[in-house]
Amino acid sequence: MRTVLLASLRVHVRRYVAAAIAVVVGVAFVVVVGVLTSGARSGLMDGFGAPYRDADHVVSGLGAGDAIALAERHGPNASAIGRAMLPMRAGDRLFPDTAVGPVAVAQEMRWQKLVSGSFPASEGEAVVDIWVAESREIAVGDRLLVGEGAAAADLRVVGVVESPSTSAQASVYVSWARLVRWREEPTLSLSRVAVRGQVGPLPAGARVQSPEEFVTEKQTELNNRVDALSAMLLLFAGVALVVSVLVIANTFSILFAQRSRDFALLRCVGATRRQVVGAVRREAVAVGVLASLAGVVVGTGAGYGLLALINTLAPTVTMGTASLPVPWLAGGFVTGVVVTVVAAWSPARRVVRVSPLAALRPEAAGGGHAASGPARLVLAVLLLVVGLALLGVAMAQDDTAFMVAGGATMFAGVLLFGPVLVPYLIRAAGGLLGPAGRLATANAVRDPRRTATTTASLLIGVTVTSAALTGMATTRAALDEARDRRHPVDASLTSPRNRVTDGLLDRVRRTPGVEQALPVYGVTALVAGLDEPIPVVAAPDAGLVARDGGAFAQVGPGEIRIDYAAFRKDLGLRPGDHVAVRAGERLIVLRVAGGTGWGRVGVVSSETLAVLTGLSSRVPSRPGAPTGGIETQALWIRAQSAADPMRLVEALDDLADPAGLQVDNGLQARETEEQQLRVLTWSVLGLIAIAVVIALVGIANTLGLSVLERAREHALLRALGLTRRQLRRMLAAEALLLSAVAALLGTVIGIGFAWAGHETFVTRALAGATLRVPWPSLGAVVVIAALAGLLAAVLPARRAARVTPAAGLTLD
Numbered sequence: 001m002r003t004v005l006l007a008s009l010r011v012h013v014r015r016y017v018a019a020a021i022a023v024v025v026g027v028a029f030v031v032v033v034g035v036l037t038s039g040a041r042s043g044l045m046d047g048f049g050a051p052y053r054d055a056d057h058v059v060s061g062l063g064a065g066d067a068i069a070l071a072e073r074h075g076p077n078a079s080a081i082g083r084a085m086l087p088m089r090a091g092d093r094l095f096p097d098t099a100v101g102p103v104a105v106a107q108e109m110r111w112q113k114l115v116s117g118s119f120p121a122s123e124g125e126a127v128v129d130i131w132v133a134e135s136r137e138i139a140v141g142d143r144l145l146v147g148e149g150a151a152a153a154d155l156r157v158v159g160v161v162e163s164p165s166t167s168a169q170a171s172v173y174v175s176w177a178r179l180v181r182w183r184e185e186p187t188l189s190l191s192r193v194a195v196r197g198q199v200g201p202l203p204a205g206a207r208v209q210s211p212e213e214f215v216t217e218k219q220t221e222l223n224n225r226v227d228a229l230s231a232m233l234l235l236f237a238g239v240a241l242v243v244s245v246l247v248i249a250n251t252f253s254i255l256f257a258q259r260s261r262d263f264a265l266l267r268c269v270g271a272t273r274r275q276v277v278g279a280v281r282r283e284a285v286a287v288g289v290l291a292s293l294a295g296v297v298v299g300t301g302a303g304y305g306l307l308a309l310i311n312t313l314a315p316t317v318t319m320g321t322a323s324l325p326v327p328w329l330a331g332g333f334v335t336g337v338v339v340t341v342v343a344a345w346s347p348a349r350r351v352v353r354v355s356p357l358a359a360l361r362p363e364a365a366g367g368g369h370a371a372s373g374p375a376r377l378v379l380a381v382l383l384l385v386v387g388l389a390l391l392g393v394a395m396a397q398d399d400t401a402f403m404v405a406g407g408a409t410m411f412a413g414v415l416l417f418g419p420v421l422v423p424y425l426i427r428a429a430g431g432l433l434g435p436a437g438r439l440a441t442a443n444a445v446r447d448p449r450r451t452a453t454t455t456a457s458l459l460i461g462v463t464v465t466s467a468a469l470t471g472m473a474t475t476r477a478a479l480d481e482a483r484d485r486r487h488p489v490d491a492s493l494t495s496p497r498n499r500v501t502d503g504l505l506d507r508v509r510r511t512p513g514v515e516q517a518l519p520v521y522g523v524t525a526l527v528a529g530l531d532e533p534i535p536v537v538a539a540p541d542a543g544l545v546a547r548d549g550g551a552f553a554q555v556g557p558g559e560i561r562i563d564y565a566a567f568r569k570d571l572g573l574r575p576g577d578h579v580a581v582r583a584g585e586r587l588i589v590l591r592v593a594g595g596t597g598w599g600r601v602g603v604v605s606s607e608t609l610a611v612l613t614g615l616s617s618r619v620p621s622r623p624g625a626p627t628g629g630i631e632t633q634a635l636w637i638r639a640q641s642a643a644d645p646m647r648l649v650e651a652l653d654d655l656a657d658p659a660g661l662q663v664d665n666g667l668q669a670r671e672t673e674e675q676q677l678r679v680l681t682w683s684v685l686g687l688i689a690i691a692v693v694i695a696l697v698g699i700a701n702t703l704g705l706s707v708l709e710r711a712r713e714h715a716l717l718r719a720l721g722l723t724r725r726q727l728r729r730m731l732a733a734e735a736l737l738l739s740a741v742a743a744l745l746g747t748v749i750g751i752g753f754a755w756a757g758h759e760t761f762v763t764r765a766l767a768g769a770t771l772r773v774p775w776p777s778l779g780a781v782v783v784i785a786a787l788a789g790l791l792a793a794v795l796p797a798r799r800a801a802r803v804t805p806a807a808g809l810t811l812d
Helices: 002-011 013-047 064-077 130-135 176-180 211-222 228-258 260-268 273-313 326-352 374-397 400-430 435-446 448-486 502-509 606-613 645-659 667-709 711-719 724-765 775-792 794-802
Strands: 057-060 078-090 093-103 113-117 125-129 143-146 153-162 172-175 189-195 207-209 491-494 514-527 534-538 559-562 578-583 586-593 631-639 662-665
Touching: 013 228, 013 273, 013 326, 013 667, 057 211, 064 078, 064 176, 064 189, 093 176, 125 130, 125 143, 130 153, 130 645, 130 662, 143 172, 153 172, 172 176, 207 211, 228 326, 260 273, 273 326, 273 667, 374 400, 374 724, 400 435, 400 448, 400 724, 435 448, 435 724, 448 667, 448 724, 448 775, 491 645, 502 514, 502 631, 502 645, 514 606, 534 606, 534 631, 578 606, 586 606, 631 645, 645 662, 645 667, 662 667, 667 711, 667 724, 667 775, 667 794, 711 724, 724 775, 724 794, 775 794
Parallel strands: 093 172, 125 153, 559 586
Antiparallel strands: 057 189, 057 207, 078 093, 078 143, 078 189, 113 153, 125 172, 143 153, 491 631, 491 662, 514 534, 514 578, 514 631, 578 586
C-alpha cells in the first residue's frame, strides 16, 4: 500500500494540491484571527493601557496616601497613576484647572512618548503634553507656575510628550518627588499603582490584577460591562473553526467521491477494506501535517502583513506590535491535522462500503444523489430549533457565549438543510436566465448535496461579512451618538469677566477648520458650590453647532445644567442638588442637572434667564444682536469633519488669549475616543477581509473539483452537440447561480445574526442603539460574491471545454 500511496501522489497531484490548499486556507484563517486579535489588544494597551504595559501587576482600589506609600516602598519598580487639578500660570496667562501628573522614576515605566527635549530630572522641571504645548504656545525652556500659595512650584519646561488618552492623561507631567509635595491637595487623585515584581502586603480593599486584566475590565466598564474585543474574538474564533472544518471536509468529500473507482480497483486486486482505509488515513496525516505547517506559516505572514497594511492605510490607527500567538499557532496546526484526518476517514469508509463491482460501474461517479435522508432533515430541524432557543436565551440574559453557541448551532442546521433549500432557491433564480441558464439550473439541482457543499464556504463568508458589517454600522452609529452626547460642542470660548465681541466672532468664523460658531447669550452669575462666577446662558439655537442636535441645552424651567468635566475641581456639586444662583441683586434657586462637553458655562432655559435678569425680553432665537442688556457670554464652535483638531485648537487659542477668553477643548476627547474605535473597526475589517478571501478560495476550490468530478457528464453533453462555448457558458451560469444564491441567503442570515447580537450585547453596552442595516455595503458584497463565483468558474470551465468527448467518456 505504500507503493500505491506514492504512485497516487505522483499521478493525482491536482487532487492533493486542492486538498492541501483547503487545509492551508483553513489553518491560515485560524492563525490570522490570533495575530489580528493580538495586534488589536497590543494597540489598545499602547493607548488606553499605556501606563500599565511595562508592569507585572496593577494595584487598584487605593487612597492617595496608600498609593504614595506603596510607590515609595517599591521605588523605581513602581509607578503611581493619577493626577492633581491645579492652577497654572504661563507668562501672563492663567489656566485655573490644569491636570498635573507624575513621570515614573524608572525609564522603562514611563508611558509618555517623548516628542522633543527630555524628561524631568529634578523637582524644578516638567514636560507638557503636545496638545497643551500647541494650543497654549508653550515651548521647551518656558517657565510655568503650578499650584497656589505656599505649595506653588516654579517649573522649567524641559520637554514635550505625547500621552494616550487614559484616566491618567494630564496636561503637565512632573517628577514623582515634585508631585508628592502636593499630597495635601484635595484634588490629588492617586488610586492605582503599576508594579514590577512582587507586590507584597496591601491595605484592605486593594486589588491586584495583571495589566491585561485591568485594562479589559476598565474598557468593559466603559461599555456598560460589555467586553467588545472578547466578543469579537469569540465570534471570529468560532467562525475560523467552522470555516476551516467545512472547507477541508467539503474538499475531501469531493476528492474521495472522485476516487471511488481507484478504491474499487484496489479492492479487486486483493486490498482489504482495512488496508484501503489505513492507506487513506496515512495520506490524510501526511497531507494534514505538511499543509498545516504551511498554513501556520502563511497565516502568520498574512496576519502580520495585514497589521502592517492597516497601519499603512490608516495612519491614525495604531494596531500595535502583535506578540507571536503561540496558542493560536498550535490550535491552527492541530485543527488542520485533526480535521484533515476526520474529513478523509469518513468519505473513505463510505466509499469502501460499496462493493468493488458496483463502484466500477460508469454511472457510480456521476450519479445524482437525493437531497437528504429523513435522519438528516430531522437533525437539521432539531439544530435550527435548538439554535433559536439558545439565541433567545442569549438575548434574554445578555450572554455572548450563548449567542455564539446559538448562532453556530442554527447555522449548522442551515447547512444540513442546504441540500433542500439551496436547490429550491436555484430553481427560482434560474428561471431568470436563458437556455444556458436553464441547463445550468438543471445540472446544479441534479445533485443537491454536491450543490449545497459547493456553496457552503461562500455562504459562511457572506453570512459573517453581512453580520459584521451590520453590527459595525449599528455599533458605530450608537457610539457616535454616545460620543456626541458626551462632547456636544467641539470647542468653546468663555470667560466670567470678558465678553465676546463681534470682531472676535467674525475672526473665529473665518478660521480654517471652523464650520459654524454660535454666540451664546446670558449673564455672569454666582452659583453656590462653585468657587467663582460663571456665565449663565440660554441657548435655544444650540442645535446649529451641537453634535447632539442641541439636546444638552434643552433645559427645563427651574434647572441649571453644569458641565462636570469643566468644573471637576468643585467636587461638592451633584445632580439633583438645589443651588442658589445670584445675578446682580436677583437670587433664584435652581435644581442642578448634570452633563458634559460644552465648557465653563451654566445652561438654563430662556424663561429662567429672563427671571434671573429681570428682563421681559427673551434671548434672541437666532444669532444676532442681543436685546435688553443680555450679553454674549461664550462662543460655541463646531469643527469641520476634515479639520486638524490640534491646529484648530491652536488657532482658537491664538484668538482667545488677547480677548482674555479660555478655550475648552472637546476635540481632543473626541479624537482619543475615536482612536480606540478605529482599532476595533479595523480589526473587524481585517478579519472580514480574511473571511471573504477564505470563502472565495473555498468556493473556487470546491467548484473546480466539482467540474473535475463531472468530466463524463460534460463529455456526454459535448457528444450530444453542445459546443465548447456553450459548455463554458453553462458552467459560468451555474457558478453565477450558486454564488448569487449563496450571497443572498448569507446576507439574510447575516442580518438576522446581527439583530441577535444587537439585542444581546449592543443595547446593553449602548442604551438606545438601533439596528442599522448598511444596504449599499451589503449590496456590494452580494455583487462581489456573485462575480467572484463567476470568476472562479473560468479556469475549470476552460479546462473542461478542452477535453474531447471521446477522452472524457473513457472509463480511465
